[in-house]
Amino acid sequence: MQPLDPGDLKDLLSLLQTALELPEEERRRWLDTLDPSKSHLRPTVAGLLQKQAKHETDDFIAALSEHTRRHPGGSLAPAPFNGAIVGPYRLIEKIGDGGMSSVWLAERDDAVLKRRVALKLPHWWAIAKLSDRAAQERDILAQLEHPNIARLYDAGVTADGRPYLALEYIEGKPIDIFCRENVLDLRTRVQLIAQIARAVAYAHSHLIVHRDLKPSNVLIDAAGQVHLLDFGIAKLIEEGDPANKALTQLGTMLLTPAYASPEQILGQSVTTESDVYSLGLVAYEIFTGYRPYTFKSEANTSWEILSVEIHRPSSVAHEAADARELRGDLDTILMKALKKEASERYGTAAAFADDLERYLRSDPVLAQPDSAGYRLRKFAAKHRLVVGAAGAVVVALAAGLLVATWQLRIAQEERRHAEEVKDFVASIFRSADPFFTGNKQLTAAQLLTFAKERIDREMASQPHDAAELLLIVGEAQSNLEQLDEAKATLERALKNADGVLPADSLQVAAGRTQLASIAVQQGNYDEAEKQIAAAMPVLREHRMQREGARALSSALVSSGFIAGERGDGKRAVAEMREAVEVLRPVLGDNDSETILAMRQLAQEHLLMGEAEEGLKAARIAYESAIRNFGDGGRDNLLVETEDVYGRALVDSGQLEEGIEHLNKAVAGAERIFGSEANSVVSKLTWLARAQMKLGDVKGTVATLERATQLSSEELTRARVQSTLGVALAAARRTDEAVKQLETSVEVIRRLDTTGTAWLSNATSSYGNALVLAGRMEEARKVLTANLQSTPAGPSVADSHNGLGFVALSKKDLVTARTHFEKAKELSSQGPPSRVVVAALLGLGETQFAAKEFAAADETLQAASAAQQKVSQRPTPVAVDIVVARGRLALAQGNRDEAAKLFAQVDEFWQGFAPGSRHAREAAQWQQQAR
Structure with a gap:
């Protein structure tokens, strides 16, 4: 077949595009x-349309390609080749x-990021609408962030107009080849299909249907991880979008018949059930070693998909052991999918x-085998002349009766269990009726206590039900911050x-995860880590179930919190991010x-000093909470997201x-939990931090005094006191x-x-307060001991500052300079803080004492600039x-200049504390300057 010249090629593509938009008839x-001027192209267009009409996608594309190979004198750009540059990427192979x-x-060829990618380039001969399809694939992939879906890293258009997509490069093999080469047992193959199904479900949750699920689009890497590829003909499940409808029309021809659903063959609407069918075909092939259809000729492809009944997997499995294992639940699951x-x-x-995972856990599957009546109706519809075959009917009815009896027994047991639990819970609420209790306003906490007492008293002979109910009650008590009660309930x-x-x-x-969460809130991190370590392997096995995902996310959050408290911020962020990825x-x-x-x-992110990332995540959480629960139902969620959003804004x-959002969060927490709840105390401390950044020192003190008074736990109160x-x-x-600091240090140490770092931070703050009080020798002992026991952390710089001021008070300028320089070095890595301000102030005063006036002026100017970033107001x-x-x-x-500066000092102290020693000293300095 000869390539067409550029003029004919342009006409062919235009004609073909027009034809594809017309109904086949x-x-x-x-x-x-x-x-007439284009009639010589009629046979070529007709031939291409004939291949397309028969769903011969590959043949259609290949035939079109033959017409569009670059003509020696043509205008088409050269095909990509090894070493070619596409945007910022160099092609390797x-x-x-x-x-x-x-x-x-x-x-990448621009030295920005060393990363290998799979670069997808539309063929030059592709019709115009395929550029729209490439754009749609880009938009679809941009929505999908899932460990089992190949990620989109980049997208763009080359200088010569070719669009490209840079996708995650997966070093793996198609699932059928991987299973065959590694001789995987059936159970492992089921696990792989379940992984794929979860990835497809994630895409469905984002309103995306894949439409081309087949083994070559599912790669398995060396670690056995599944990766779903090629959303090139995926469909957004939306109505009313003209661009999407046009792509959908074109997409009807782009399918792989061996893995297409009946509705795709018929050109009907494609839904999530279509992906289920295609995935069922992949699973059938992976489990049995055979495809369910034979496709003996191209002519009967559509007929076979639409009409031929698929044999049960167990009847065709290549291996006898697989056939035995397939018989029963797996047969039922696959036949329902197909x-x-x-x-x-x-x-x-x-x-x-869900059903595949139930099989893996040996739980009853929800798919029901075809009943005898169902099989008889199907048989009668296809073989009306032989319905009288009584023997076959009797056998079918007997088999169906046995299956039905077995499943009825399971269903009755599950129903009995559910009814008992339901009746017990209902009786709890009936017993809470004021008619029985005489209490008009029984609180949620009282109701939970009442429920626990009744479980202990009335369900001793039903330990299974008692355990499940106590776990529910314990979680609820924990959510109400009844930590001691929750811990006792969960342990029971x-x-x-x-x-x-x-x-x-x-x-x-x-239950272990809930205990870990309580241990974290009570400061018992070792116990929390013990519970998390015991629970984590089980939770990861159940991560794709709703309750499993919830519990795994909770465990990751607790683990991440502990990591952050111990200074491992990167691990804390990583575990919090995984918690989100588990739930999505x-x-x-x-x-x-x-x-x-x-x-x-x-x-x-905020605790790591990553303000931009923190604000982005906080805004997503806050706006999503308002959008979904702003009308009520999850007040605590609204409070918590408003709190972190306020902190991110700060x-x-x-x-x-x-600060406005933080005040609302405090008020909301008081309304929900009461004023003495840990949640309220925590939010008050964050509000105080924001007030200090604003420069509202008096407001900060008032907020923290209130938080100290409300703290009911001694350790929490001591931390707030620090x-x-x-x-x-x-x-x-x-x-x-x-x-306050002396008391704080004593309690925290105990x-x-x-x-x-709570103890070392409180100790360094205590030592610096002693410096301000003029108790220099006490300060020296406290700060020296703190340095000796704390090799790293923010308190080290703070301690050096205090020791620097002690040395400066004794005119030991060499020692003072050494301490201030060290404090400056240690505290200058992150954003400006009170510690770096103190280091610069101390160093400037040391330089002034040494009559290094120019250096002192420069250092004090730096201290002033840093302080303006720490607090907006004086x-x-x-x-x-x-x-x-x-x-x-x-x-x-x-x-x-001195008089002008001392006038500022006097004005501040007259407004801040007019009768204080500092106000009197300010007036003296101003008088001296005059």
Whole structure:
């Protein structure tokens, strides 16, 4: 076949595009009316349309390609080749050549990021609408972030107009080849199909149907991980979008018949059930070693898909052992997925995955074997002349009766269990009726206590039911912050479960996760890690179930929190991100659990100093909570997301707006939990931090005093006191600061077993407060001991600052300079903080004392600039810097500058604490300058 010249090629593509948009029955009439100048192309167009009409996608594309090979004198750009540059990528080698495009192994050529990608390039001869399809594939992939779906890294258009997609490069093999080469047992193959089904379910949850599921689009890497590829002809499940409808029309020809559903063959609407059918065909082939259809000739392809009944997998399996294992549940599951009628299949890929996972757990599957009546109706419809074969009917009825009896027994047992639990829960609420209790306002906490007492009293003979109910009650108590009660309930539940529920059951693992969460809140990190380690393997096995995903996410959040508290911020962020990724494919983006996990991820970004990433995640969580639960139903979720959003706004410099949200979060937590709840105390400390950044020192002190008074737990109160002590020192209420910090250090040293930095931070703050109080020798001992016991962390720089001021008070300028330089070095890595401000102030004063006036002026200017980033409004420490600059100006004989600076100092103290020692000193400095 000779390639066409450029003019004919352009006409051919235009004609073909027009023809493909016409109904099939109108195409021949349209061909007969072609313009005479183009009639010589009629046989070529007719031949291509004939191949397309028979669903011979590959043949259609290959034939079109023959017409479009580059003509020596033509205008088409050259085909890609090894070493060619496409956008920022260099092509290494071709790894695939499909109907619409070729796929190349490539890597970035601009030294920005060393990453190998699979670069997808539409063929030059592809018709115009395929550019739209490439854009749709880009938009679809951009929505999908799932560990089992190849990621989209980049997209663009080359200088010569060719669109490209840069996809995750997967070093793997198609699933059929991987299973065959590795001789995988049937159970492992079932696990792989379940993984694929979960990935497909995730795409469905984002309103995307794949439409071309087949073994070559499912790669398995060396670690046995599934990767779903090629959303090139995927369909967005939307109505009313003209562009999408046009692509859908074109897509009817782009399919692989061996893995197409009956409705695709008929050109009907493609739904999630279509993907279930195609995945069922892949599973059939992987499980049995054979495809369900023979396709003896091209002519009967459509007829076979639409009419031929598929044999049960167990009857055709290549291996006898596989046949035995397939017989029963797996037969039932696959035959349901492969029903000709879409409405009789699994409604979703998630339901398909659920049944596969039930099989793997040896639980009863939900798909029911075809009943005897169903089989008889099908038989009668196809073989009306032999319905009288009584023997076959009797055998079928007997088999059906046995199956029905077995399943009825299981169903009755499950129904009995469900009814007992339902009746018990209903009786709890009936017993809470004021008619019985005499209490008009029985609280949720009282109701849970009442429920636990009744479970203990009335269900001793039903340990299985008792264990499950106690786990539910314990979780509810934990959510109400009744931590001691929740811990006791959950420990009792696990004791009841021992020997009754399997040790690797999801309920037991979820109970351990709840205990871990309580241990974290109580500061017992070792116990939390012990419970998480025991639960995690079980939770990962159940990660694609709703309750399993919830519990796994909770365990990851607890583990991430502990990592963050111990200074491993990167691990904390990674585990919070995994918690989100666990929930998304199972619960979706709009579920409250997913939103809460996103909130935790935002918090860890903020704690890492990653303000931009924190604000982005916090805004997603907050806006999603408002959108989905703003009308009520999840008040606590609204409070928690508003809290982290407020903190993120503060960290990004939007202080007043952030404080407004933080105040609302405090009020909401008080309304839900009561004023003494840990949640309220925690939110007050974050509000105080924001107030300090604003420069509202008095407001900060008032907020932290309130938080201290509300703290019901001694350790929590001591931690809040340490923060209050720092605020009191900043407000120059020095004696009160020393008192609060001394108490804080004593309690934290006695009670805190977490191994975190709370003790060292409180100790360094205590030592610095002693410096402000003029108790230099006490300060030296406290700070020196703290340095010796704390090799790393923020308190080290703080301790060096305190020791620097001690040395400066003794005129030991060499030692003072050494400490301040060290503090500056240690604290200058992150954003400006009070510690770096103190280091610069101390160093500037040391340089001033050494009469290094130019260096002192430069250092004090740096201290002032850093302080302006720490607090937006003037604070006592900012005024201390102004005093130092005024003294420097005075020493240099610049009395006008000194007077101006001391006037600022006097004005501040007259407004902040007019009767204080600092106000009197400010007036003296101003007088001296005059």
